[in-house]
Amino acid sequence: MRKLLLLSCSALFLWSCQNNAQTKQFASTTKNTVMNTQTKTETIYQFKVNDLYGKQFDFSSLKGKKILVVNTASECGLTPQYKDLEAIYEKYKDKNFVIVGFPANNFGAQEPGSNDQIAKFCKMNYGVTFPMMSKISVKGNDQHEVYQFLTQKSRNGLQDSQVEWNFQKYLLNEKGELVKVLSPRVLPTDPEIVDWINGKS
Template sequence: MKKIILLSCSVLLLWSCQSNAQQNSETNTTEKNKKMDTAVKAETIYQFKVKDLYGEEFDFASLKGKKILIVNTASECGLTPQYKDLEAIYKKYKDKNFVIVGFPANNFGAQEPGSNQEIAKFCEMNYGVTFPMMSKISVKGDDKNEVYQFLTQKSKNGLQDSEVEWNFQKYLINEQGELAKVLSPRVLPTDAAIVGWINEK
C-alpha cells in the first residue's frame, strides 16, 4: 500500500514539475511575443498624408525606399540661408534615392508669418527651392502636427524623444520610413553627419 502511495506521489510530483515547466515556457514565449509586438508597432513616416504649399495632397508613402530629410523652415530667421545648402544637396542627391521635405512653421520668434503663397514665392525667388515644401504647420505645443508628433515621440518613432529647438532642425528618415537621426538646427545641410548618412549603403 505504501509503495502504491509513494508511486502515486512521485507521478503527481513529476506531472506538477512538467506542468510548471510548460507554464514557464509559455510565459516566456508570451513575453517574447509582447516584446516583438512592441518592436513591430513602431510607426513609420509612410502613414502620413499632408498638404503641400499649393494645397495638393502629399503622401509620404510615395517616398518608400528613399532617405528623407525633414526640416522645419522659416523665412525671417538667422538660419534662413540654410535654404541654399538644402537646395544644393537636394539637387546633388535627388537622383540617388534622397529627398528633402520642408515644413514651414511659425513657432520660433514669429519668423514665418506669411501665407503659404507668400512662403512659396519667397523660397522660389530667393533660393530657387525645388524640393517639396508643405503647408505651414506647428511643430510644437498643443497643436503640434501629427508628423512632428511621430518625429518627437519615442513611443511613436521607436528611437528617441526630442524637442524641436528652433527653425531648421533636421530629422533623418531611413529607406524603411524609420527615424534614424535627429540633428540640431545649427548643423548645416552640407555637414558630414548628413552627407555621410546620405552616402551610406
C-alpha cells in the same frame, strides 16, 4: 492500498512537472511578446499630409529613399539655408535622396505667411523645388503628428528630442526610420549630412 498511494503520488508528480513546464512556456511566450511590443517602432511611411498647394503627400511614396525633414521659416536669420537645401537636393535627388520641408511659425513668429505666400517666397527667392508641405506646428499642444513621431523615442525608437528653432534637421533612412537629429545651425552642406547621403556615415 500502498500501491494505490504510490500510483497517486506518481500521477501527481507527473502532472506537477507537466504543469510547471507549461507555465514556464507561457511565461517565456509572454515575455517575448512584451519584448517585441516594446521594441516595435513606427516609420514615417504611415503619414499622409498636404503640401503647400493642398495636394495630398504620402510618405510611403518615399520608400527606398533617404529623407531629410526640416522645419522652415521665411523671416529667420537661418532662412538662407534654403539655398543650401536646394543645392544638395538638386545634387542628390537622383540618388535616392529627398528633402521634405515643413513651414512652421513656432519660433519668433518668423513664418507668418499663408501657404500661398510661403510657396511664392520659396520659389522667388531660392528656387525651391524639393517638396514643401503646408504650414504646421512642430511643438506644443498642437504639435503635428509627424513631429510627434520625430520627437518621441516611444514612437521613433531612437531618441526623444525637442525642435530647438527653425531649420532643425531629422534624417531618416531608406526604411523610413529616424537615424539622426541635427541642430538648426548645422548647415545642409555640412559633411555630416553629405557623408550620410553618400553612405559614409
